[in-house]
Each structure stands twice: as C-alpha cells, then as structure tokens.
Amino acid sequence: MPSIAATSSKKRKRDDPTHENLSFELDSSSSTGTGPLLVSFPSLQAPKDTPFKRYGRRKARKDNQKDTDDDGGKYERTLVVGEAPAVEFISNEEESRRAADSGCSYLLAVHDPRTSKIKILPSQKTPYILTRTVKALKSIPPADAPSSLAYREARTALGETFGTKKAKAAIRAQERNRVDVNAMKGVMQHVVDGIDEKAEGLLTKDEAKDLADSARLVPPFSATATDPGDIYSLNDIIPDAEMKALNITLIEQNLKHNDHVGMLPWKHCKWVNNHIKRLGQEEDKSKARKRKLKMLLYVSTMFLFRRVIGHPKGLDKDSIYEKMNNVPTIVVDGLLSRFTEMTRGSSVHILTSAMSTKFMAYLLALCLRVDDFVSNPKNLADDLSLSIANIQAAYRGLGCKLKTLTERERANRGLSDTLADTKFAVLTAPVQFPKVRTAKKKS
Incomplete structure (x- = not known):
C-alpha cells in the first residue's frame, strides 16, 4: 500500500498547471473589422482549403451613429460565398434570417495554450446557412415538371403493379369513366351541330307560356282583355x-x-x-x-x-x-x-x-x-x-x-x-x- 506522501505526489502530477492560471480575454485587436464568421454546411462539408468571401453593401451613415454594424463591420449582412473545385457554396438569406430569429446566439472562443488564455473573438451572433451547387450539373437544363397526364399515368401504373384488389378495381372503374378529350376533338363539331338541329324544335319562352296556359283547366280566356x-x-x-x-x-x-x-x-x-x-x-x-x-x-x-x-x-x-x-x-x-x-x-x-x-x-x-x-x-x-x-x-x-x-x-x-x-x-x-x-x- 503506498504511503500518504507518495499519494499526494501522484495527485499533484495529475493536476495540469495550465488550468491554475486559465483566464478569459476579449480580443479587441479586430474591433474595427468584420471578424470571423459562423457558417452551417448542409450535409456536405467543404474542404479546408476552400476560400470564402463575404459580400455586402455599405450602410448609409446617419447622425450620431457609428460607422460599424453589430458585428463590428461597416457592411450589412448579405452573402457568404465559397468555391471548391467541384462545388460552390452560397448563403441562403431566408434560411439565415430564420436561424437569426430562432433566439440562439453564438460566440467564438480560441484557447491559446502558450498563454493559458481563452480569447473571445468578435463575430456575428448567428450563423450563415449555406447551400451547395454542383458545378457539373449547372450546364444541364432543369427538367420540366411532369404534366398531369404523365403524373396520372405513372400513378396508375404504380397502383396496378403494387395496389390492392380494391385499389386496382377503383383504377379500372376510373379509367372506364374517363373521357378521352383527344378522341372527342374529331366529333365535337358533329355533336354541336346535332344539338343546334335538335334545338330548333324547342319552344320559345312565349310559346312555352302559351302551351302552359292552353293546358290550364279553366274556361277559354283572353290574356289581352282589358275588362x-x-x-x-x-x-x-x-x-x-x-x-x-x-x-x-x-x-x-x-x-x-x-x-x-x-x-x-x-x-x-x-x-x-x-x-x-x-x-x-x-x-x-x-x-x-x-x-x-x-x-x-x-x-x-x-x-x-x-x-x-x-x-x-x-x-x-x-x-x-x-x-x-x-x-x-x-x-x-x-x-x-x-x-x-x-x-x-x-x-x-x-x-x-x-x-x-x-x-x-x-x-x-x-x-x-x-x-x-x-x-x-x-x-x-x-x-x-x-x-x-x-x-x-x-x-x-x-x-x-x-x-x-x-x-x-x-x-x-x-x-x-x-x-x-x-x-x-x-x-x-x-x-x-x-x-x-x-x-x-x-x-
């Protein structure tokens, strides 16, 4: 069993002398600059050597107002852009604003092991949400949205392949009741002509009234009599x-x-x-x-x-x-x-x-x-x-x-x-x- 002195010596060896003098320091050397930026990558991490730039508009200066923004810079928060060999990154303003309105704030701290100090660096309080674009796909034109007919055909094929008996019966009944518009184009004028021909024998409003009056079970009458x-x-x-x-x-x-x-x-x-x-x-x-x-x-x-x-x-x-x-x-x-x-x-x-x-x-x-x-x-x-x-x-x-x-x-x-x-x-x-x-x- 070790002695008490030996135990105390071992305990002192486990203690890190750098933690005894650990202190926090606010770095004001970059107070007039933009400072580091926080970004969030969606499902794809950019290479470490990817260069990023921030683009913004200069704020209009007002009386009794400093020339720096909340982040310590002179520019409004707008875009962060980065370009890798195969992928481009750009910040989404709407998503970034939504993250800013979520109520969370962030601070950047850097630990310097030489001086045992943690520096609080000036930065914006909310991150930029980045979106990615693959360069190889930019030359391919976007595909058109499927038409309602194509969507219906694909849905029908899927239902006939994997649907239940009840679903298949419903699909067949729907197909039987569907009118083929393209097939009707050739006979549409014929139908219209037939309607016009049959409508010639219909009664006018006055003729229908006269017919209804003649069918009344009353004595013969004069509709124009003034007495x-x-x-x-x-x-x-x-x-x-x-x-x-x-x-x-x-x-x-x-x-x-x-x-x-x-x-x-x-x-x-x-x-x-x-x-x-x-x-x-x-x-x-x-x-x-x-x-x-x-x-x-x-x-x-x-x-x-x-x-x-x-x-x-x-x-x-x-x-x-x-x-x-x-x-x-x-x-x-x-x-x-x-x-x-x-x-x-x-x-x-x-x-x-x-x-x-x-x-x-x-x-x-x-x-x-x-x-x-x-x-x-x-x-x-x-x-x-x-x-x-x-x-x-x-x-x-x-x-x-x-x-x-x-x-x-x-x-x-x-x-x-x-x-x-x-x-x-x-x-x-x-x-x-x-x-x-x-x-x-x-x-």
Whole structure:
C-alpha cells in the first residue's frame, strides 16, 4: 500500500498547471473589422482549403451613429460565398434570417495554450446557412415538371403493379369513366351541330307560356282583355244552345212571393237563393236581369250535377237523366261531355280528379260573373262543403287576387262593415295566373 506522501505526489502530477492560471480575454485587436464568421454546411462539408468571401453593401451613415454594424463591420449582412473545385457554396438569406430569429446566439472562443488564455473573438451572433451547387450539373437544363397526364399515368401504373384488389378495381372503374378529350376533338363539331338541329324544335319562352296556359283547366280566356267581363266569355261557360234551353218563366212569376226555391234544380244552395231573392226585390225586368236569372239557374243545375255525378263508381247516362229529370236533356248532355270521362268499353260516366278541377273552375267563373267579378269565397265554401282554403286556391287558379275591400267598395256593393276583414276574390284585367312553384333541392 503506498504511503500518504507518495499519494499526494501522484495527485499533484495529475493536476495540469495550465488550468491554475486559465483566464478569459476579449480580443479587441479586430474591433474595427468584420471578424470571423459562423457558417452551417448542409450535409456536405467543404474542404479546408476552400476560400470564402463575404459580400455586402455599405450602410448609409446617419447622425450620431457609428460607422460599424453589430458585428463590428461597416457592411450589412448579405452573402457568404465559397468555391471548391467541384462545388460552390452560397448563403441562403431566408434560411439565415430564420436561424437569426430562432433566439440562439453564438460566440467564438480560441484557447491559446502558450498563454493559458481563452480569447473571445468578435463575430456575428448567428450563423450563415449555406447551400451547395454542383458545378457539373449547372450546364444541364432543369427538367420540366411532369404534366398531369404523365403524373396520372405513372400513378396508375404504380397502383396496378403494387395496389390492392380494391385499389386496382377503383383504377379500372376510373379509367372506364374517363373521357378521352383527344378522341372527342374529331366529333365535337358533329355533336354541336346535332344539338343546334335538335334545338330548333324547342319552344320559345312565349310559346312555352302559351302551351302552359292552353293546358290550364279553366274556361277559354283572353290574356289581352282589358275588362274583367271579357276574360271569360259567357258563351264559353254556357253554350248558346244550353242557355236557350233554360226556362225561367215560372221563377220570374214567383219572384215577388219568394216561392222560387222549389222550382230550382238544387234548392239547398244559399248563394243562389240569396241572389234570386235580391233580384225579386228589384223592379228591373231588362234582358240583363233575365240573363242573370238564367246564370243562377245554371249554377243551381251544376250544384245538382255535382251531387249526382259524385258517386264513387260513376253512373250511366240513364241513371243521370232519371236523377236530373227536371233539367233539359241538352244541358245534361253538355255537362256530361265537358266534365266527365268514360273508360274504354264502359258507359259509366266518372268525375275524375282533373274533371273535378275543371268543373270547379267553370262554376266559380260563372259565379264571378254573377257577383260582378268580386266574390266572397266563404259563401260558396259553405254551399260546396269545402274549406275556404280550397275555394281560395280555385279562385287563384282563375287569375283572381284575394284582398280586402275598401269602405267605398263595400258601400257601392251594399256590403256590411262586418266584412271589412274578409278577403274577396277579385278578377282584374289583364288576367295574371299564379306562377308554378318548383321544389327546392335539398342540400
């Protein structure tokens, strides 16, 4: 076992005498120069004998400002360039600025073993990030970026070679659905010519409107009429032959005594009864009064016809004649021809949904004429056992507008003030039908 003295001697030998007097010193000899520069090489180290140069612009001097920058030089920080036999190095300003903004700072220190001092040299605080360029590749022009077609073909080839069954099936389906633009160039003009040829038979906007109007289940109308009485002609609602066949003699004779109810085809219509009662209180015996009586008689006949023909399975003509025995045959035949349909090989007359809509339009158009083109939908809704909404929709289909009447308009028509909030169906000229609403697509 060694002695204590020997141990102490060995310990003193391990101690480096240069560390005992180690000191730091700031080298100010190059305070007016640029000083050493810090650089970072990306994945390639430059040879030791590679010369580097720093290029910069001289700063514009301002009052009370020193002629040196933060690094001790007179130039702005710009570029560091180095050139080796095979590679060129140049600093990337953007990457260097990003490194400077990272928050890290660096100092250069050099240890001098002779004097046991570490010198802190002046330098910039952040490094230059260098990029490299191979000289042999500078003469080769850069390759163009692959086109979308080339990229798609390469991707398809890769998928067909290494893809799963599902991926290969998706690639084949995509190829089947793809349109070959180059193949379409030769037939494109032919397709365009075919479209133009077929488009010649399409309807114009006005022609389409006329076609839609002609398909409306309303009486024949005049779209250019400036008077409501000329929109729906009475002859188109009640043919002349049927109008002449209506006999109002007994009704006229009993108007004053109000005994006309039992002489009507359908005596339960309050709207008809009230109108005939008002006519009985007038002394006017002109042709206009007789024409209005015939219209009221025809309205009563239509109410009876609706009641008879409303059988769910329909009726044959003989049964209809029997139930409408007090109505002229020509009138019954006219109603059957205009408002009923028969199935092939059958003699049964049926009031279909479309015919019911048409029948309601003719009935309300006749009632509008009796009411001087201003009707109260509620009165007819009660007689027809329908909701007011249905009657209002039928009036809109005729081109009527639903609105309340002013005080003067009510006074001119002899209406009570209790009807101030009632919406009347008013037919105005020129007629304007409601626009067809199209359903919005659900998102």
